[in-house]
Amino acid sequence: MTDAFIEIPGVRNFRDAGGIGALRRGVLYRSGSLHTLTEEGARKLKDLGLRTVIDLRSQEELEVWPDQRHGLDHESLHLPTLPANRDDLDRPWPEDQADLYTFMPAYAGPSLAAVVRRLAAPDALPVVVHCAVGKDRTGLTIAVLQSLLGASDADITADFLRSNVGLGLDQGPTPYVDETGTERISRPINADLIASSLAWIRTHHGSVPDYLHAAGLTAADLAAVRANLSV
Template sequence: MSLRDSDAASPFLDIPGVRNIRDAAIGPIRPGLLYRSGSLNQLTPEGAQRLKALGIRSVVDLRGAVELAHWPDELHGLDLAALNLPTLPERQGDERPWPDDQAALYLYMAETAGPSIAAVIRHLTAPAMLPALVHCAVGKDRTGLTVAVLQQLLGAAEADITADFLRSNAGLGLLDGPVPYIDETGAERLSRPVTAECLLDALHRLRTRHGSVEAFLGAHGVTAAELTALRAALTG
């Protein structure tokens, strides 16, 4: 079986045990270098071999420590670099310090995700880290914003970025609305479909506060040389 779904038009990869996995290449970004997905905590041995066949060299996990403790990635002996770069602040007890409202969450991430995204860029430009897979729990919010910032930085058109972002609704079965799930503390919550408005508002927030995506990243220590290295590695 091909690594891709039986539908040739589908953007999703057929990796057993991994949800919402696809190539993040749009516009000038070269295919086969940056992938995005949900967590690997249910990755099967067959799925691990398919990741190996893709040439994945590193995995960046954007989840927090409590999530990692409950649902650690299953790598089945894959020889790759695994890095944890939480997008959101850690919980205080059982309470989430971030908003439950999706629109507010994206604006919150625009304010707080800078250090994590900067660290992702440094990781991607380090030797032998590509191809890389970036993931969070289901690959739609934390991964969605992180990958969108990278795609914008690398010159992808806003319409293409938004279209790729919205694919998570199909990848997670959210086309008909929210779906309940049990979080890492045992609480029942709703997984909500992503919207273009949430993403565009977050990107607008970070650009207006800093002037540009490059300036946003520069405020978190990313150098011009690192941006040049990222573009050389992932585009062209």
């Protein structure tokens, strides 16, 4: 593992998202969910100065696997990446991993806009952004933020791919049970996946900032988050 990883007992794939582009270290962390966070893990999060946890999972996931706090007094925000209602979509729900990475940016605008607004507030930091295992939904969210802070696609991709190591997927796919009790397979990620998300954003909106503008953010919002997260 790289020095970006931080051992937080009970939390998978926890690491600092900073250190690339202008995004400084110690303000934005990424991880899997906190539903098995231990008391020791909570003490380590407190030592990091944690103020905000942003949960990108579905409502059903939260109900089955609620984050643990162990007395931590951070603010918790539920900002799901994926739409809750599958019936009103203009494209099919993704059936495989490749589809997911063009599906997510098509519907994640509201979530990403809300994440940026919270990160622009000085009292929000440090922040942990997480989904179930910190790989796909978190991967897109962090990639957009890193791009906004001037990271290159190569550096964004290198950070994205660290989830394979953080989750043991560098050894191949692993089985898991989802929130409905169904056994599924968690598959390793590859560079083409996050490239397809960024390509979708640029094809449909021109740039990451323009994508966020389309989601309702202003130039002042983007300037504020850059100022808050920059070295």
